[in-house]
Amino acid sequence: MGGRRLAHLRKGVATGLCLLAALVPALSPAPARAQSAPMTLIRDTEIEETLRLYSQPLFTAAGVESNSIRILLIGSKDLNAFAGPGVMAVFTGLILETQSPNELQGVIAHEVAHLAGGHSARSGEMSQAGLRPFLLTMGLGVLAALAGNVEAGAVLASNAGFFGTLGAMGYSREQESRADQAGASYLEAAGLSGRGLVNFFDNFRYQEVFAEARRFGYFRSHPLSSSRIDALRARVEGLSNYNAPDDPENVRRHEIMKAKLQGFLNPGVAIVKCADPKADYPARYACAIAQYQLKEPDRALKLIDALLLEQPDNPYLWELKGQI
Ligand SMILES: [Zn+2]
Known part of the structure; x- marks a missing residue:
């Protein structure tokens, strides 16, 4: 990365949507990453505020201290989201696929459940790949980036390739269903419907039938099965907020966020x-x-x-x- 690009990045940070670590290259350890699209860390106050607003009630419901979690917006066509120690990342590809704030909040609730359950930190795959110390390094890089030290953050980000690694990290089937169930409880506690999460999964169900789910990072790391969706649907349909409508302000923010991403990307x-x-x-x-x-x-x-x-x-x- 040449000095000119970094200067451009620094300039961008003070203004609108900004690409922080351009073209984070894929690291070698995890095999599924071969097909990953290029990724960038995007800073945009308006979108960050929306994601924080959407996540806040879910953090509260999960008993997670909101200030302890950095929410990252990753610029990538890949449909993906992930959570790691102190970090939750949402990919632009995923945001653009959601049809309502409730769908996005459903996915966030599921990720918060992984976070609250410490799933990624305990996952066998992670220890096998020696990723635990790697994740700790990542936390520092992210903190540096968000504290305004763009260059340090960008360098760490591009060296580590951590988005690709985290995004490709798989969970066990049991962790997935636990995260679905916990996510449904958080949504209910936050006064939100679990319908969006089921709908979001349902939209991609056919992908699995045609063995195409692997095209999407999210469904590589969060395997989707019909029985999993059925179990989730049975649960959320029985909850009292199932028919709760989206807050109009959240709908407005969702439309603006998608429009802004479309305009830029x-x-x-x-x-x-x-x-x-x-x-x-x-x-x-x-x-x-x-x-x-x-x-x-x-x-x-x-x-x-x-x-x-x-x-x-x-x-x-x-x-x-x-x-x-
Ligand atoms: Zn999951």
Whole structure:
């Protein structure tokens, strides 16, 4: 990684969505990682706030001190999420596949259950691969990155390749069903429905039938079976919050988060909606970001100024405008 790129990264950190450790290379030990997509650590205040807001009630329900867990946003097309000591990571590929905040909170609840159950720290696969000390190193790297020492964090991240290693780490079938059940309890305690988690799994059930589940990191490390989904569904259907609707503010945040990620990561897709002046806020926000990404700053600024007329106090719009 050359000095120019690091300088760019440092510059990016103060503003909007930022790629921290560009192209974290895959480490050698775990075999499943051969097919992993490139990964980056993304810093974005708006999305981090949303993920924290979604996770907070689940940490509380699990008796996990929220401040002790760093929530990382990993830029990767891979559909994945993982939890390790002091860390929970959510991949952009997973966020973009969720249809509602409840689906995302379901996956988070499941990961919090792994965290609360100490699953990754105890997993046999991890000790076999000698990954325990490796994970401790990872914790430090992440802390350095999040404390603002971008360069140290980026260097550690790219050297260790820890996202790939953690993301590919498997859990036992028993740990999976325990995490499903505990996750369902946390959702219920937080006043949330477990329906989203079941729906999310259900959407990918057919993948297993065609032996394609292995395309997705999440289902490599969290094997999915029909009996597992059935057991989870039976449990959540019996809980009193099963029909609880999504909080409208959470829905709004979910749409904005997905729109922002589309604008930054898939500008060619987001730009298609720019033609419609009556499009909703998330779509126009995505358009502005996409124009910026496609090196059309004048068009981007015009769109942002229009959004600012509607939301003059929105700090993220001002942040984006400054960035452009
Ligand atoms: Zn799992």
